[in-house]
Amino acid sequence: MKKTFLAAVAAAACATSLGAAAQFQKPEDAIKYRQSAFTVLAAHFGRVAAMAQGKAPFDAKAAADNGAIAATMAPLPFAGFGAGTDKGRPNRAKPEVWSKAADFKAKADDMQAAMVKFGEASKTGNLDTIKAAVGDVGKTCKACHDDYRAEQYSAN
Amino acid sequence: MKKTFLAAVAAAACATSLGAAAQFQKPEDAIKYRQSAFTVLAAHFGRVAAMAQGKAPFDAKAAADNGAIAATMAPLPFAGFGAGTDKGRPNRAKPEVWSKAADFKAKADDMQAAMVKFGEASKTGNLDTIKAAVGDVGKTCKACHDDYRAEQYSAN
Numbered sequence: 001m002k003k004t005f006l007a008a009v010a011a012a013a014c015a016t017s018l019g020a021a022a023q024f025q026k027p028e029d030a031i032k033y034r035q036s037a038f039t040v041l042a043a044h045f046g047r048v049a050a051m052a053q054g055k056a057p058f059d060a061k062a063a064a065d066n067g068a069i070a071a072t073m074a075p076l077p078f079a080g081f082g083a084g085t086d087k088g089r090p091n092r093a094k095p096e097v098w099s100k101a102a103d104f105k106a107k108a109d110d111m112q113a114a115m116v117k118f119g120e121a122s123k124t125g126n127l128d129t130i131k132a133a134v135g136d137v138g139k140t141c142k143a144c145h146d147d148y149r150a151e152q153y154s155a156n
Numbered sequence: 157m158k159k160t161f162l163a164a165v166a167a168a169a170c171a172t173s174l175g176a177a178a179q180f181q182k183p184e185d186a187i188k189y190r191q192s193a194f195t196v197l198a199a200h201f202g203r204v205a206a207m208a209q210g211k212a213p214f215d216a217k218a219a220a221d222n223g224a225i226a227a228t229m230a231p232l233p234f235a236g237f238g239a240g241t242d243k244g245r246p247n248r249a250k251p252e253v254w255s256k257a258a259d260f261k262a263k264a265d266d267m268q269a270a271m272v273k274f275g276e277a278s279k280t281g282n283l284d285t286i287k288a289a290v291g292d293v294g295k296t297c298k299a300c301h302d303d304y305r306a307e308q309y310s311a312n
Contacts, residue, residue, distance in 0.1 A: 023203055023212065033199050036192035040232065043189050047179055056179065072228055076196065 024080070027088030034080025035091065041073035045115070045137065048122055052134040060125040067122020067130075074115035078108050090153040097148050104148055111140040180236070183244030190236025191247065197229035201271070201293065204278055208290040216281040223278020223286075230271035234264050246309040253304050260304055267296040 024030040044066040050056035051063055081097055081104075097104050114137045121133035180186040200222040206212035207219055237253055237260075253260050270293045277289035 023206070024199075029199075032195055036195035039188060039192035040196060040229075043180075043185075050179070069228070069232070072225070073196075076225070 024082070024085075027085045030080040030082055030085040031089040031091045031093075034077040034085075035089075037073055037076040037080070041070055041077070044070040044073065045118070045134075048118075048130065049134045049138070052127070052131040058127050063130060064123045064125075067119045070122075071115050071119025074112045078105075087154065087156055090156060092150045092153055094148050094150050100147075104144070107140065107144040107147070111137070111144060114140045180238070180241075183241045186236040186238055186241040187245040187247050187249075190233040190241075191245075193229060193233040193236065197226055197233070200226040200229065201274070201290075204274075204286060205290045205294070208283070208287040214283050219286060220279045220281075223275045226278075227271050227275025230268045234261075243310065243312055246312060248306045248309055250304050250306050256303075260300070263296065263300040263303070267293070267300060270296045 024033065047056070047066045048063050048070070051058045081093065083098060086093060086095065086098065114133070118130075118133040118137045121129045124130065180189065203212070203222045204219050204226070207214045237249065239254060242249060242251065242254065270289075274286075274289040274293045277285045280286065
């Protein structure tokens with residue numbers, strides 16, 4: 001059972017180009033990891049998004065710094081979605097993450113590609129360029145959340 | 157109150173050289189952020205530590221990849237320890253994080269410095285070099301945890 005889980009995780013890791021990076025002892029560790037990586041990603045992306053939306057003053061250096069961290073974080077969460085990681089800790093992943101795995105991966109790839117472009121845009125110091133990139137990332141976040149993230153956390 | 161909290165967070169951010177990167181709406185956001193950053197950091201450092209300890213087969217590329225992510229993550233959690241972030245979400249930070257702030261910062265700096273060296277070591281493909289760097293990082297983790305991390309989570 002454990003071997004099967006780890007094999008599935010390893011396969012998922014290959015899919016996200018992280019190689020042997022994904023090695024979780026238990027499903028709950030994988031869930032906690034992916035939730036944590038999303039939290040850090042959202043925090044740093046969100047700081048630049050706030051600037052793009054006029055909710056925070058534009059600070060070119062902060063935009064670049066946060067954009068670089070967001071771009072680094074973007075690929076990480078997906079190593080935590082291996083088979084068997086639907087339960088083990090309260091989470092919001094819908095069953096479709098695994099039953100429609102190819103589409104989930106396509107949407108995850110879209111987000112990562114948009115986040116790479118956002119990372120580049122965040123370095124330009126040009127708020128209009130950054131606004132456009134933030135918008136493009138936002139669409140990819142929403143597309144995946146609409147289909148694969150539940151409103152409520154699971155019981156376990 | 158909120159303004160004071162944000163000012164304290166901004167000050168903490170300067171202390172960790174992250175500039176305007178630290179902008180949390182609520183103390184619970186800061187706590188969740190720092191816990192998440194530590195979780196991601198520990199996952200990636202842990203994969204290389206497992207190789208160093210003979211618990212996982214040595215994989216030079218995986219060591220380098222995980223070492224690079226760990227080095228990137230290392231400075232992040234400390235932006236989440238601003239004044240007023242002792243409560244808001246269950247956490248294990250002892251009151252001494254704030255009452256002995258200079259020593260806490262010194263220990264956090266020690267960890268970050270060790271993690272930079274570990275990131276470099278992880279690229280060498282030399283297991284003995286990596287083992288030494290893992291050991292050095294581990295000492296800095298333990299030194300801080302011994303003094304500043306409680307055994308039990310707080311109630312809120």
